Amino acid sequence: MEKRVYTYEIIEVCLLAGKIMLESGAETYRVEDTMTRIAMSFGIDHSHSYVTPTGIIFSIDGADPAKLVRISERSTDLRKVTVVNSLSRQIASGILSPQDALTQLRQIEKERDAYPLWIQIFAAFISSGCFLIMYQGQWHDFLPACITGAVGLSGVIFLHRLLEIKFFAEFLSSVVIGLLAFLFVKIGAGHEIDKIIIGSVMPLVPGVLITNAVRDLIAGHLVSGITKGAEAFLTAFAIGTGIAVVFAFY
Template identity: 40%
Template structure:
């Protein structure tokens, strides 16, 4: 009886560890197959035979052991944070090579969940300022170099507004729409002040840091891998994000150009 009780406690501990690792990876935007593979590897390296898991974008189910101890965890926050995914994968690899114990793996995951690794805000804004004009050059065949600094400034400023709005609201897609409205209005006003600037070029470049490219790629990866539920959910989320961005730009154009 005591042996069974200890076995159940150990199974619960392994389950908690696997689910926490899977939840963190999903919150970081990892693909479904990678989440499941990491969870199953942790269970296998912990000496558990017959582990099974089912992963969606909003929840993870996992069952282990001959008595099928089962738990689930919800995933309410989803973002693109590859640094977070890499940290969890690194801990999983260290556990697989016996460099750390199960308790150390748990503590490492707990530390990551408390202080989620991310780049400073100022560095993210600088990154957006670099990405915006360079992708404008990539996507636009006809552009003027005078648009380059304008796209950099507006792209960085708009991304800073996006981060600020996202910090103060938990409503999905609202931050994207409000940022797109701000971006459209400031771009149109800037182009009215400097007539040589092209609105289309600047808007396309400035929107690129907000476009859910990685999410769309992961959605297709899940669909091609047979994870239809996760793939459709990710694709729907990406489409709604794109619709919020496009709708925000449309509102800005209607408000400013529609009244002229």
């Protein structure tokens, strides 16, 4: 009985570690590798995991049934991925027991955004202007691009809380970005509307998702790679459609 409880805790540790990593934007092969290494560190040499962007199936050889964890929300929080990786190394070193690891993982899962909302918006503010300059925009469009990018990211964050389908939030935020860029050019505060829009939408571009899709495909995880690629395409399509709607009317 004690051995069964011990095995159950190990399975819970592996599943929770994989769940946190997958929800935080980790690659599929990294999640599977981390879960396998944690199981081996606790003395389970034969474990099996199957990870997709929407779920994790994990089992070990024996009488214990396979367990499934559903992944309904995904974001990008590479700090959590790093923390879980560090935790897995401590487990491999024999520093943590299954109970201690499970406690720490539950604390990590409860943590919200690594950075306050105002820092995220400020980062979008600065990066939008920098992207404008990088794409050969003029300095007199720097401030309009900063403001437009900050408003666009704010719109995505707040609309995600209201709308279950995130692509609608990205579409509406892109419409707002297009309207603001047009307004700045109309009143004379901006000059090149295309450069302002390009700089402003860059904080919304799913760069990590595209990178992970390519890495999963290279690693042979075809289902996950294609799925993440489709999600990245839909996000890019929502952004482009929102901007196209503004240009269609103006």
